[in-house]
Structures are given as C-alpha cells and as structure tokens.
Amino acid sequence: MCGIFGTLNDEYAIRKEQIFEGLLHRGPDEQGCFSLYNVQLYHTRLAIQDLTVSGQQPMMYKGLVIVFNGEIYNHMELRQKYGLSAASNSDTLTILMLFERIGMKMLEEFDGMFAFALYDTQNLKLYLARDRAGKKPLYIYKKGVSYVFSSELNVLYRSCRPEINYAALADYLYLGHYYRKATPYHLVNELENGHYMIIDTLLGHAEDVCWFKMEDAYRNEQGIGYEDALSQLDQHLDTAVKRRIESADLDVGSFLSGGIDSGLVTAMAAGHQSRLKTFTVKVPGSFDESALAEKVATRYGTDHTVVEIDFSDLANDIEKIISNHGEPNSDNSAIPSYYVAREAKKYITVVLNGDGADELFGGYRRYVPFKHLDFFNPGYFTKMGAGMLTKILPVANQKQSLYTYAYRLLKFAGYADPVKIYCSASSDLFVGFEEAFIIKPEMLAITGDLERYNGYSISPLKKLLLMDFESMLFSRLLPKMDIATMGHSIEGRSPFLAREILNFAPGLPDQYKIKNIRTKHILRTLAKKYLPAELIEQPKRGFEIPLQKWVDHELREVMQTYLLAPDALYPHIIKKSFIEQLITRRIGISEERRAKILFCVFSLEVWHKSL
Known part of the structure; x- marks a missing residue:
C-alpha cells in the first residue's frame, strides 16, 4: 500500500x-x-x-x-x-x-x-x-x-x-x-x-x-436458485480470501469480531494460512465480543490476541483523528477505527476485514422495512398519517429500542422528497431542521442519482442498497478505514469487495438478503458451515460508541471551545443560535441525534482550523 x-x-x-x-x-x-x-x-x-x-x-x-x-x-x-x-x-x-x-x-x-x-x-x-x-x-x-x-x-x-x-x-x-x-x-x-x-x-x-457501474449490476437480476446462490457465494468468497492472502510477501492477519462477516473471512483465511494471526478489540462500556471471537479462534487454531482499547487520551487525540481526513468527517466511528489500527500495527502490517458485506447483503436493520414497503414512493395517506404521528409521539431517545426503530420508520414514510428519505434513513442529521441553514443545501448530485435510481424497475431494497454502496460505503466508510489504517502504515484488505462478489451480489433476489425481519439471510446460512451457532444470529452492533457521553463529558470542553468560538466557520452556513440551543438542550430532539449533529459541526470546525 x-x-x-x-x-x-x-x-x-x-x-x-x-x-x-x-x-x-x-x-x-x-x-x-x-x-x-x-x-x-x-x-x-x-x-x-x-x-x-x-x-x-x-x-x-x-x-x-x-x-x-x-x-x-x-x-x-x-x-x-x-x-x-x-x-x-x-x-x-x-x-x-x-x-x-x-x-x-x-x-x-x-x-x-x-x-x-x-x-x-x-x-x-x-x-x-x-x-x-x-x-x-x-x-x-x-x-x-x-x-x-x-x-x-x-x-x-x-x-x-x-x-x-x-x-x-x-x-x-x-x-x-x-x-x-x-x-x-x-x-x-x-x-x-x-x-x-x-x-x-x-x-x-x-x-x-x-x-x-454498480447500478448496472443491480438492474441485472439473476434467476438463480437459493442453493446455487449459496454455493457460488461460498466459492467466490473463498477465492477472494485466498487471493488476498497469497498476494502478500508478509503475514496476513484478520480482524475478528463476534459477527458473521469477519468470522467467515477468518474461517476461510485459516484454511489458506497456517497459524493465522487474529485479534479482537475489547472496548470498555461496549458489548464485549471477545468471548464470541474466542470461539472462532479456538475452532480454527489461530494465533489470537485480544486488544483492550480505552479512550483516556481522546480529548488530546480528537483533533488529530479528525484532521487526518483532510475534510470534515461526521462519522464518529473514525475514533475507534484510529485506535484499532494503531494497536493492530503492533502485530501485523496486512489485515483482512469484512468491509462491504453489510451494504451488499443487507446487514443493517434499516434495510428490513425497505424490503417490505416502498418508502421512496409512499402513498398520500401514508405520508399524511406518518407525518401526523411523528408530530404527536414522544421523541425516541433509546438508541437500540423497538420504539426508536418504529419512530424512524414513521419519519421515512412522512417525507415525499427522496433526498430527505435517504438522509433520514442513513445519517439522520439535519432532516427536519432545514430552516437552520443560511446557505441552503443544494444536494444536486445526490438528487439526480436518487431520481434516476427511483426510475429503474428495481425494488426499494435494491435502491437503498445501491445508494448505500455509492454514497455511504464509497464516500464515508471506505475513506474512514483508509485513513485509519494508512495513518498507521497498515494495509486493510476486503474480500467482500472482490470483483466476483461485486458482480454477483447485487443481482441476488431480495429474499436471499432480507427474509422476513432477518438481515443478511444468505450470509447467515453460509455461516452455519463455518461458525459456532452462537454467532450466527447475533445482531449487527459495530462499535457501540458512547457518543452522547463523550459529547457531554470527555469532549465537552474541546467541542464547546470550537463551537462557541467567535471566529467559527459554521455560522456562515447554519445559524449559530441553532447550535447554541442544541448545546443547552432547548430543541426537541433525541440525545443521540443531538450528539451526532454537534459532532458533525465540530468536525467541520476542527478541519477548518487545521488548514
């Protein structure tokens, strides 16, 4: 690299x-x-x-x-x-x-x-x-x-x-x-x-x-039986892992969480490299996946390490973490990614990961409703009813609760604009607070792409998966991982983004990815061949980042120094009074969303001051 x-x-x-x-x-x-x-x-x-x-x-x-x-x-x-x-x-x-x-x-x-x-x-x-x-x-x-x-x-x-x-x-x-x-x-x-x-x-x-063009792959639906699809996926992924191990003159390791994506990659990698080095990250205050990861490591006899990461230096490191990106970055998972890459470099220079699996095979919980309802083209009564309900229902505050999930579904259904629907379904930042902008967002490129995708004869789920691949994965997640790994001179390799899988996965029928409310259905089926049963039905967690806590405690002083500075940049774009009201909790909004907006604007300020 x-x-x-x-x-x-x-x-x-x-x-x-x-x-x-x-x-x-x-x-x-x-x-x-x-x-x-x-x-x-x-x-x-x-x-x-x-x-x-x-x-x-x-x-x-x-x-x-x-x-x-x-x-x-x-x-x-x-x-x-x-x-x-x-x-x-x-x-x-x-x-x-x-x-x-x-x-x-x-x-x-x-x-x-x-x-x-x-x-x-x-x-x-x-x-x-x-x-x-x-x-x-x-x-x-x-x-x-x-x-x-x-x-x-x-x-x-x-x-x-x-x-x-x-x-x-x-x-x-x-x-x-x-x-x-x-x-x-x-x-x-x-x-x-x-x-x-x-x-x-x-x-x-x-x-x-x-x-x-990824959109061409999504428009070319494959008429393939489930068992044949499962067999081809197994073959494609194993080939991708094998190539990514054999094309290195250094030892290749593997990130190993308690999820099925990294578990599958690790299981296949262990078949192509003896004594594969694996490591799991353990973060205080988050769900501890190390016990589940240990089961996979034990099954495949890997050289396994559990790395404990704390964020005791976060206030001192945060400006460097953000400014490394060269542009504002609202993805707060860049913080643990930075620390994970720093620790990984002590053990390996090349590491396999599961990037792309969620966006290709339907790994996020928000994909489930798009499998069953066309939120990109909701009917009049659906929009009206959903809009009225979100105005009278209490704001959803608990991040992983069923009520929060239902509340966000109503928000999707209440919008007529595809851009608002997508932004609400993904980053969920300023949708509904457009009046706070002094310079109005134009969103011309994303508007054009969404309108084009919405005109295709493909399912709502495929539209969302395609949009996430072209937007969330390309513009946010892959840059985040590239900066985190290369910032510590470590190379990340992603078997799920192999040529054969990118040509194969988009055309799979929706029910192979989302079955009822089950995400990543075909990957979970494949996992039965390779992984302990305890891992297969685990929900996707990622890093459970305590952003609310950080915003109000560890990062509170440095964030307010930037956000309340007299020479801040953001008041040229959005009203400073809006941010001040967010800081003092005078706007009706969930705690999680409040923290995300403040971090998004804070990132803008850190980037600008670093120039």
Whole structure:
C-alpha cells in the first residue's frame, strides 16, 4: 500500500520534501519520483508484495511510467491468461505489461483495490484510475490545463491552496459526508469509483470514463436458485480470501469480531494460512465480543490476541483523528477505527476485514422495512398519517429500542422528497431542521442519482442498497478505514469487495438478503458451515460508541471551545443560535441525534482550523 502524487503543467512551487513528508505514513519504506516534459510523478511505498528492488516506484516499462497505490490480487493469473512473463512478480509490472497488451480494458480483468497514474510517454497521455468500489482514494485539482493529484487531501491542499466551497460545506452538514466527487474545495474533485480519466498532456484536455457501474449490476437480476446462490457465494468468497492472502510477501492477519462477516473471512483465511494471526478489540462500556471471537479462534487454531482499547487520551487525540481526513468527517466511528489500527500495527502490517458485506447483503436493520414497503414512493395517506404521528409521539431517545426503530420508520414514510428519505434513513442529521441553514443545501448530485435510481424497475431494497454502496460505503466508510489504517502504515484488505462478489451480489433476489425481519439471510446460512451457532444470529452492533457521553463529558470542553468560538466557520452556513440551543438542550430532539449533529459541526470546525 502506498501514496501517490503528481502534477501536469505544474504552476505551483511544490517541494519534493513536502510531498514525501505528507505521504510518508502511507509509504515509509521507500520514496521515489519521476519527471519528464511537463509531468511529475511521486510515490511513497509500503512494501507488501515483491519486497526487492524490482518493486520500487515510479516503475518504467517500454515508455510507460506508473505510480500505483493498491494491490491486484489476481495479477499472476492474468499473466498466465495473456502469456506475460517477467523476472519480477510485481503486480505493478503486470499492470504495465497488460496495458501494453490491451490498454485500459485491463481494468475489467482486475480483482483488486487501486488508484494509479500511468503516463504513456510516447503517446503523451496520462491515465488516472480507481477500482470498482473506490477502496483507494485519488483527489484531483484542475485549474485550466494544470492538474495536481494526490492520495490525500491534506497534501493536495498544502500544495495548491484551493478555495473553500461553502455550498459543498452545506451539503456535507446535511448528508454527513461528501457525496461522490464533491470535496470541501473549489476546483478539487474526487475521481469516482469505477472511473478513469485520460488526460492529453500536450493540450491539457481530459475525458472522464466510467468503466464500471454498480447500478448496472443491480438492474441485472439473476434467476438463480437459493442453493446455487449459496454455493457460488461460498466459492467466490473463498477465492477472494485466498487471493488476498497469497498476494502478500508478509503475514496476513484478520480482524475478528463476534459477527458473521469477519468470522467467515477468518474461517476461510485459516484454511489458506497456517497459524493465522487474529485479534479482537475489547472496548470498555461496549458489548464485549471477545468471548464470541474466542470461539472462532479456538475452532480454527489461530494465533489470537485480544486488544483492550480505552479512550483516556481522546480529548488530546480528537483533533488529530479528525484532521487526518483532510475534510470534515461526521462519522464518529473514525475514533475507534484510529485506535484499532494503531494497536493492530503492533502485530501485523496486512489485515483482512469484512468491509462491504453489510451494504451488499443487507446487514443493517434499516434495510428490513425497505424490503417490505416502498418508502421512496409512499402513498398520500401514508405520508399524511406518518407525518401526523411523528408530530404527536414522544421523541425516541433509546438508541437500540423497538420504539426508536418504529419512530424512524414513521419519519421515512412522512417525507415525499427522496433526498430527505435517504438522509433520514442513513445519517439522520439535519432532516427536519432545514430552516437552520443560511446557505441552503443544494444536494444536486445526490438528487439526480436518487431520481434516476427511483426510475429503474428495481425494488426499494435494491435502491437503498445501491445508494448505500455509492454514497455511504464509497464516500464515508471506505475513506474512514483508509485513513485509519494508512495513518498507521497498515494495509486493510476486503474480500467482500472482490470483483466476483461485486458482480454477483447485487443481482441476488431480495429474499436471499432480507427474509422476513432477518438481515443478511444468505450470509447467515453460509455461516452455519463455518461458525459456532452462537454467532450466527447475533445482531449487527459495530462499535457501540458512547457518543452522547463523550459529547457531554470527555469532549465537552474541546467541542464547546470550537463551537462557541467567535471566529467559527459554521455560522456562515447554519445559524449559530441553532447550535447554541442544541448545546443547552432547548430543541426537541433525541440525545443521540443531538450528539451526532454537534459532532458533525465540530468536525467541520476542527478541519477548518487545521488548514
């Protein structure tokens, strides 16, 4: 895993030392650069595969030059398929050889996670590309015919100093993360997952090409029996795990919680690596999954470690945790992710995880009602009745209670706007408090996508799963994990985001994912083959973060210092009086939602002060 940076027609005084310093945590093992004509490429390397000198980057091959961040897990299979041979086993070299053979059609062949810049010095073309899910980040600043691209926003900002986009900040506050291409800055966009860009380095013209569309996979329903689907899922996941172990020259470990996603990955990994290293995190005040994880570790004889994490230094660490992201981040699970990655680095450099399983197979409890009702197109009486009930019923305060669940369902049904429905069903921040905004959220990109998805002849559940993949997973969860792991020079690999599974899971019938009120039905069935019975029906918990407690105690002082500062940024976007009323509990809102909104705005302020 690595960090990449580059420029075309550079008009900025960017020092090599500044770039390497900013990306060193992504690649502490080696650093290299390349310059030809008007193109400069920079690379910092975390050596995982082909640890010899032949894996160094930038890598050159027959007039092609590449800086590559990621792993191509099936690259040796592709060498055999296309008759490619070389002394080095580097997957980076495979990319160059395959590009020479079939060009950018090679992307469709890859099972991997990647972001790369490939410079064809003969045809004077620069190619920037990302994988299907968007596991590896790539941000692009474009001004006229000048381009700067980077694995991280912080390094790009320090290089180019782009202006803040206040309209984008309003959208961030409403949704809780930046949607798709959006960033906090003018002239800076994120290259989307499943896309590549071709830049003519002579003229500066660029073309954005979509090579993988997840929505196409959801529109292509598979007519497959349940037993056949179960067998294929078993095979696809085992192949994905096997590739992610074999394509590393270091030991690969596995995160092991008490859930079925990490349990399945660990069980399959233990079949491909002897004495697999596993570890479970134990957090005071949260549900203790270590006993359940221990049952899996014992069954498969793993080298198991329980790591206890406390948050005693949270007040001192919180600003660093947030500012590492390079943009505001309302996902408070970034806090435990930071500490988990820090502890994991003491044991391993490469770790398997279960990212993507919930979004592909229906793992969240909020998916259940969308299996049975079309909340994206509720009838008139449903909207009216739900709206009236939410006005007279007491506010739901208990996070995991059935009443809270029912209350949120009524909120979904009471909205006519698909954007409000989605934001309420996901982040649940400012929906209903639109009058607090001074700069009104435009939400143009997400509105267009939701309207398009709603026009497809697919089920409400598929619409929500598709939206979560393109929004929640791509724009929030994967960046969070990338920053947490790479911040500690550790590589996370996600078998559920393998090429074969991304092509297979979306087309499965809804009842294979949600059966009555049972989430992840097909995964739970598969788990019977591999896991102790106690794990199979466990509800999804994730990290049970005591955000309310943190907001009112551990983080209270630092948060109020930012939120009540006379030079705060957010009063340009939302009314300061609204936040002050939230702080003093003068607004009728659940404690959990109050804490989430305050943390969302606090994150904005920490990001801004770190610039």
